[in-house]
Amino acid sequence: MDAWARPWAERSRLNGWAHEFLLFGLKQAWACLFGGLMLALIVGTHLWWPALFKSGGAPLARYDFLVLAALAIQIALLALRLERWDEAAVIAVFHVVGTVMEVFKTAHGSWIYPEPGLLKIAGVPLFSGFMYACIGSYIARIWRLMDFRFVRYPPIWTTWVLAVLAYLNFFTHHYGPDIRIGLFAASAALFGRTWVVFTPDRRPRRMPLLLGFGLVALFIWLAENLGTLAGAWAYPSQRHGWHMVSPGKLGAWYLLMLLSYVLVTAVHRPAPPPVGEVSAQPTEGGVR
Template sequence: MEAVRRSASVGRRLVRLDARIARRARHLGWPGVLAHEFVRFGLKQVSACLFGGLMVALLVASWRWYPAHAALSRYDFLTLSALAIQLVLLATGLESREEARVIALFHVVGTAMELFKTAVGSWTYPGPSVLHLGGVPLFTGFMYAAVGSYIARAWRLFDFRFSRHPPFGATVVLAVAIYVNFFSHHYLPDARWLLFAALAALFGRTWVHYRIRRVHRRMPLLLGFVLVALFIWLAENVGTYTHAWLYPAQRAGWHPVPLAKLGSWLLLMVISYVLVSAVHRRQTPRRGAASAPVAANRRQR
């Protein structure tokens, strides 16, 4: 798509601009370096959110301007647009093949859950479509894939490292349990509070080390999960406001998605994270191991 090509061109220009700003920032001392890191952090976040941001923009644009009686339905337009974005990201090198494989897997995982959730009435898609499975338009899988795309791109752009990271096998068990609970809680007691406890036990001591410029900073990984879940919740409000999908309580009139949904998105974040970490697990330090950036930071300061 032309919008993605322009984004790639803008991205290259921003890289050149960033290099010039970095040279000037060094002459201003620590205030200049701090300001440069803040700007660079924002630019990296924008780049990591490229796929998700374009999808949200398409939701708004198609709701506001897409012809109601067009031969191609709005949902099918969104599906084809999402596919085009994905292909352009690969063609321009903004997304690696390994990242695309993980995102495709998450697309399948998300669509399977959508089929079940719409069947039991958790939410609905009010518009018509040709490209659908059951009552689920195919663009919805790309909305789930956008979460995986963000994590994969942020991991690469910020050069993620970890300390006190739980074993990969334990994270897989937790992710599977979370996914199963999304289905089973309709028939069995909801185990989400046990899953929250397991999440805290596994990741409560984990730090993610991220590099904005030269030095790795750190933050609790759980905090990162919560912040990303918050932005997904905001995007879901956009989706329901534009009538891309609706919860039963929103059929009579739109109102914000309940904050309680943050918990669901937090748990979904774990599934996304584990799928992406499968690509990087050879670089993930063992549990309790010292993080490589810690020593590196001391040398660079």
């Protein structure tokens, strides 16, 4: 693509911006490979699986098929070297912590998985853990594709403390105070001065890291709306018919995404930009 697109991109500044924006979108889509395939499978099985099952053409329950399909995707990503083994190990950790939370939350009635299946733990289908793995896979892949570097990154240990507290709060708020407001404030204090430097094409760009976190949480929430519309899981408020997931869930996804991000830093250590590549003091006004 670059062989024919580059001369066009160099004809004018507008063409260059359009070319860079296209590359940015393509890299984002490529990083979302795992999540995109899983979402397509959830929607596709919602549309066609019942008819297959009734006609005798579906030997598996839909949830069990999704588990096996997710496992096949993960194996393919590793076999094709689209994902590294150390990344997969961290993603597997997020899969486990996500599944543990799913078991706890469904036991407390936070949401339900209404369909039958054999590959379940305490009523939670195992494909649910892969939905968390999709988030980790995206973060690990986009980090490499965009060559993430950071300006004014906080001490690593502070981000781990925040991530652990965020995860624990998903459990403890059922029995005591909900500290998520404090967690949001702590994340703003830690990352408020941090900028992520990324390279869609040849020139490094940058944006506030908190803005990036918020955008990722927003797209996860949109994907969740599509997942509940496809009947993969349901909230109590959707028992009598589908409607959009409450925007209040954005905060929960923000904290879960933050946990996944901090886990990925175990294999992708946050590093500053090379000396002279970008100034140490970002200009005001967002992406540059």
